[in-house]
Amino acid sequence: MTSTPVTLLTVHEARQRLRISRSSIYKLIGQGAFETVKLGKARRVVEASLDNYLRRQIEGGKAA
Structure with a gap:
């Protein structure tokens, strides 16, 4: 059985992709906007x- 590898980003990398502040990324994480995993003390x-x-945000922003 072959499983698809899961790519994990640091919170900093995710924040850079979204171009948002540190507090904003942690707010989204707290709201469950996307999946994260805890590896020891590190969150990914x-x-x-x-x-x-991002896709949901783009689709939600389109005019009907």
Whole structure:
């Protein structure tokens, strides 16, 4: 059985992609806007989940 590798981003990398502040990224994480995992003391953002979040934001912003 082959599983698809999961790409993880640091919170800083996710923040840079979204071009938002540190407090804003942690607010989104707290709201469950995208999936994160805790590895020891480090938190990582699941890249595919962040991409899906961005896609939802783009689709939600389109005029009907």
